[in-house]
Amino acid sequence: MTATIEQTGPATSVGEVPTFEVTLRVRRFLPEGPRGDESYWDDHVLTMHGTDRVLDALHKIKWEQDGSLTFRRSCAHGICGSDAMRINGRNRLACKTLLKDLDIRKPITVEPIKGLPVIKDLVVDMEPFFASYREIMPFLVTSGNQPSAERIQSPEQRAVYDDTTKCILCAACTSSCPVFWTDGQYFGPAAIVNAHRFIFDSRDEAATQRLEILNDKEGVWRCRTTFNCTEACPRGIEITKAIAEVKRAMITRAF
Amino acid sequence: MSTPVITAPRSPYARRKTTRGNFELYGWVFMRISGVVLVALIFTHLFVNLLAGEGINAIDFAFVAGKWASLPWRIVDLIMLWLAMMHGTNGVRTIINDYAEKDRTRGILKVLLYSAFVIVVVTGTLVIFTFDPCPAGADPALLADFCKQL
Ligand code: SF4
Numbered sequence: 001m002t003a004t005i006e007q008t009g010p011a012t013s014v015g016e017v018p019t020f021e022v023t024l025r026v027r028r029f030l031p032e033g034p035r036g037d038e039s040y041w042d043d044h045v046l047t048m049h050g051t052d053r054v055l056d057a058l059h060k061i062k063w064e065q066d067g068s069l070t071f072r073r074s075c076a077h078g079i080c081g082s083d084a085m086r087i088n089g090r091n092r093l094a095c096k097t098l099l100k101d102l103d104i105r106k107p108i109t110v111e112p113i114k115g116l117p118v119i120k121d122l123v124v125d126m127e128p129f130f131a132s133y134r135e136i137m138p139f140l141v142t143s144g145n146q147p148s149a150e151r152i153q154s155p156e157q158r159a160v161y162d163d164t165t166k167c168i169l170c171a172a173c174t175s176s177c178p179v180f181w182t183d184g185q186y187f188g189p190a191a192i193v194n195a196h197r198f199i200f201d202s203r204d205e206a207a208t209q210r211l212e213i214l215n216d217k218e219g220v221w222r223c224r225t226t227f228n229c230t231e232a233c234p235r236g237i238e239i240t241k242a243i244a245e246v247k248r249a250m251i252t253r254a255f
Numbered sequence: 256m257s258t259p260v261i262t263a264p265r266s267p268y269a270r271r272k273t274t275r276g277n278f279e280l281y282g283w284v285f286m287r288i289s290g291v292v293l294v295a296l297i298f299t300h301l302f303v304n305l306l307a308g309e310g311i312n313a314i315d316f317a318f319v320a321g322k323w324a325s326l327p328w329r330i331v332d333l334i335m336l337w338l339a340m341m342h343g344t345n346g347v348r349t350i351i352n353d354y355a356e357k358d359r360t361r362g363i364l365k366v367l368l369y370s371a372f373v374i375v376v377v378t379g380t381l382v383i384f385t386f387d388p389c390p391a392g393a394d395p396a397l398l399a400d401f402c403k404q405l
């Protein structure tokens with residue numbers, strides 16, 4: 001059969017994607033700037049397309065209006081976990097939030113995620129978050145000789161922890177947790193999610209150790225099942241459920 | 256020349272120390288179990304005191320004295336007192352941990368909380384154990400019927 005060019009009506013151009021005006025209200029913090037340690041709101045009126053995301057709006061500000069605006073992003077496709085921020089009061093990835101899905105009649109507020117020290121504008125210090133992550137030993141622990149082939153695992157065994165393998169360490173969950181906001185001592189949902197990923201992995205042998213680490217005053221027992229984390233997770237991980245499973249594992253071990 | 260030591264600006268955000276142990280685990284389990292038991296106890300209490308028989312109009316000194324004259328009721332009330340106080344105190348302790356940001360505030364609030372716990376539990380237990388349904392020299396009109404036989 002001869003290949004034919006499909007006729008899909010007149011060729012569409014970018015101009016035909018509906019455009020609209022949107023105000024982006026960004027929380028700024030420039031310690032070396034004229035306003036010093038005071039943070040403030042900056043409004044930017046932009047003309048955007050229906051296909052644009054909040055990240056595109058931030059790019060437009062940075063590239064065309066105010067080069068001093070600082071934020072993190074890398075992949076721009078929801079996989080690296082760099083650009084978690086508070087958009088209209090909710091933790092989301094800027095690269096996964098379409099402007100048209102937000103209420104564009106009002107200014108869209110963009111703030112850094114809460115509970116972590118802000119370094120500049122939308123960039124926070126992630127170190128406390130990663131410190132908790134490292135504490136739960138996020139790597140496979142085995143003993144004995146290395147097998148000559150792969151470590152066998154059945155699809156059922158894999159399914160047990162499938163959900164928690166999806167984490168991209170964006171910190172949207174931990175920084176949406178009111179218990180974490182209080183004093184930052186709580187391990188946080190992300191650390192528990194990543195511990196869950198190994199605790200329930202049939203090939204791993206350090207489940208007891210990880211349960212011990214999380215059986216801490218600041219560990220899983222500080223979870224109040226607020227479900228903020230589950231709502232915030234851009235990967236749709238059922239975080240509160242994972243935390244409950246870790247709790248249950250601890251209880252069955254203790255009794 | 257030695258390099259000046261600059262403390263990391265993030266040090267206050269690091270976890271201060273590990274506090275591992277089964278205390279919070281047992282606390283969590285206790286809250287679930289005592290919660291279920293308390294629901295049963297409290298509804299029995301409300302039903303017996305406010306609905307059964309003459310209902311709320313029957314409550315006076317004689318009514319309470321009549322109840323506490325029997326050992327099973329005293330045991331029920333003792334359990335209810337202890338469970339309710341422990342459940343409530345642990346709940347408020349949790350709230351203090353969640354909302355107080357400074358260790359000092361936390362400390363003060365917890366001292367107040369535990370003092371209140373001790374006062375209520377000690378006086379309550381004392382009353383249940385040493386209660387005299389027929390105090391000598393009281394107005395007989397206020398006492399339970401069985402006091403007259405004494
Ligand atoms: S669990 Fe979800 S919200 Fe939390 S760090 Fe991982 S991907 Fe982000």
Ligand code: FES
Binds near residue numbers: 075096
């Ligand atoms: S830029 Fe990578 S997740 Fe958004």
